[in-house]
Amino acid sequence: MKQLVILSGKGGTGKTSVAAAFAHLAHEGPSALTAVLADADVDAANLELMLGPKTVETHAFAGGAVAVIDAEECTACGACHAICRFDAVLPGNAYGIDPIGCDGCAACTYVCPSRAIRMEVETGGFWFRSDTRYGPLFHAALRPAQENSGKLVTLVKQRARLHALDRGHRALIIDGPPGIGCPVISAASGADLALIVAEPTLAGIHDMQRALETTAHFRVPTLVCINKWDIYPAGAQEIESYCRQGLIDVAGRIPYDPAVTEAVVHGVPVTEYRPDTPASQALKYLWQHVAALLDGARGDLG
Numbered sequence: 001m002k003q004l005v006i007l008s009g010k011g012g013t014g015k016t017s018v019a020a021a022f023a024h025l026a027h028e029g030p031s032a033l034t035a036v037l038a039d040a041d042v043d044a045a046n047l048e049l050m051l052g053p054k055t056v057e058t059h060a061f062a063g064g065a066v067a068v069i070d071a072e073e074c075t076a077c078g079a080c081h082a083i084c085r086f087d088a089v090l091p092g093n094a095y096g097i098d099p100i101g102c103d104g105c106a107a108c109t110y111v112c113p114s115r116a117i118r119m120e121v122e123t124g125g126f127w128f129r130s131d132t133r134y135g136p137l138f139h140a141a142l143r144p145a146q147e148n149s150g151k152l153v154t155l156v157k158q159r160a161r162l163h164a165l166d167r168g169h170r171a172l173i174i175d176g177p178p179g180i181g182c183p184v185i186s187a188a189s190g191a192d193l194a195l196i197v198a199e200p201t202l203a204g205i206h207d208m209q210r211a212l213e214t215t216a217h218f219r220v221p222t223l224v225c226i227n228k229w230d231i232y233p234a235g236a237q238e239i240e241s242y243c244r245q246g247l248i249d250v251a252g253r254i255p256y257d258p259a260v261t262e263a264v265v266h267g268v269p270v271t272e273y274r275p276d277t278p279a280s281q282a283l284k285y286l287w288q289h290v291a292a293l294l295d296g297a298r299g300d301l302g
Contacts, residue, residue, distance in 0.1 A: 009207025053130030063124020150182035200235025252286030
């Protein structure tokens, strides 16, 4: 079972549209693979918007713990206020805790002489297993202002991977988060292949380079595809030149196509909505290239 993670240096490059098209093509395209799907963009998950999932399981995610002060036991001695480095302790007749300011370090619990402070685990979000018309989807929703998104990404991936192994699926397709932070590292960890979706703009080129440096650091074999390449051909040429110097395969060039936006509005992948449009044809070619790598037809990815 091979893992493909789809990344982008910045948001808005079309990464999720590519992931949705791959989900469709993996299920019924010319290079079909039985695949499990995972949306690892837990801070702003939206792959489900184009897959029409029906939730089968819902599970709470414990993101961390915050301090809670028992007002009846608090003597207002101020020890907790003095030791808190995050200004999360609110003074008064009985002290309180700002749950957003609390970092969960638990230092206050150790200095409280009346033992009026305890740590309580917070529900940081939820993760789900759903059925879609293209196969099982594992996804999650992190609550606003919650941390540990990297931990939740790892959990979603682990559940999806175990499901794929148990059911004999040949691939795990992961719609990763944008950027280069902890959630991206969690999404890319253990992947057999990464596909970075880049756009030919100044910010898009810069952030693609940072994403490539991230996958290179973790030794994940990486391909690049250029989305909406024809809106700025000079930028597309710059991407190709950069990749050529780094011996990175530019596996596809997707043209600007209004059908992609129409497909998003209708909540379906463009390859299903309008299979004969230029973008759909480019995505089919790109998927055939990627599927051949995942299936081992073009050598060992590891």
